[in-house]
Amino acid sequence: xxxxxxxxxxxxxxxxxxxxxxxxxxxxxxxxxxxxxxxxxxxxxxxxxxxxxxxxxxxxxxxxxxxxxxxxxxxxxxxxxxxxxxxxxxxxxxxxxxxxxxxxxxxxxxxxxxxxxxxxxxxxxxxxxxxxxxxxxxxxxxxxxxx
Numbered sequence: 001x002x003x004x005x006x007x008x009x010x011x012x013x014x015x016x017x018x019x020x021x022x023x024x025x026x027x028x029x030x031x032x033x034x035x036x037x038x039x040x041x042x043x044x045x046x047x048x049x050x051x052x053x054x055x056x057x058x059x060x061x062x063x064x065x066x067x068x069x070x071x072x073x074x075x076x077x078x079x080x081x082x083x084x085x086x087x088x089x090x091x092x093x094x095x096x097x098x099x100x101x102x103x104x105x106x107x108x109x110x111x112x113x114x115x116x117x118x119x120x121x122x123x124x125x126x127x128x129x130x131x132x133x134x135x136x137x138x139x140x141x142x143x144x145x146x147x
Contacts, residue, residue, distance in 0.1 A: 008045060008046070009042045009043070009045040009046030010042070011042075012038050012039070012041045012042030012045055012055065012059070013038070013039060013042040015035075015038040015042075016035045016036065016037075016038030016039035016041075016042060017035070017039075018035075019031045019032070019034045019035030019038055020032055020035035020036070020039075021035075022035075023035065029070065029074055030067070030070075032070070033063070033066040033067045033069075033070040034063055034066070034067070036062075036066050037059055037062035037063040037065070037066040037067075038059060038062075040062045040066075041055055041058050041059040041062055044058050045058075091119075091137035091140070091142065092137055094114060094119075094134045094137070094142060095134050095135065095136065095137065096133065096134065096135075097133070097134055098131050098132065098133050098147045099112045099113070099114065099131070099132055099134070100112075100129060100130070100131055100132075101126055101127070101128050101129060101130050101131075101132060102128060103128050104125075104126070104127050104128045105121070105123065105124070105125050105126050106125065107125075108122055108123060108124065108125060109121070109122050110123075110126075112132065112142070112144075119140075119141075119142050120140065120141045120142070121134075121141065121142045121143070121144045122138075122141055122142075122143055122144070123143060123144035123145055123146075124145065124146060126146060130146065130147075131146070131147035132144035132145065132146060132147055133145055133146075133147040
């Protein structure tokens, strides 16, 4: 690859900056570690006279090390996500609550109003004004039973 040989260390520095810049566009924290590996490879190539094949192997090694170090730095220590609260999961927050039907359920389907939103529900056919209890959530549909 003569192009890489002509730019030398600068090709790795440019690649590193592109990858670090790509981190701004891509969600997550991954490209920054590869960008750091490319910058380190650029430093090694600049300080020594190695070919592009060896530089590619050095980059692979630095990439592995940087990604593993990044994983260790960004993981949450001793903190498990709290799956019992339903935080940021509005449907799960509604389980066990009782609501009144505004309209008769037909074909086992209907809608209820919860605050300022409307939810699709499934359950037994009930008349308007009946009270239903949310027992489960299936995607964006609440499964209800007669309260």
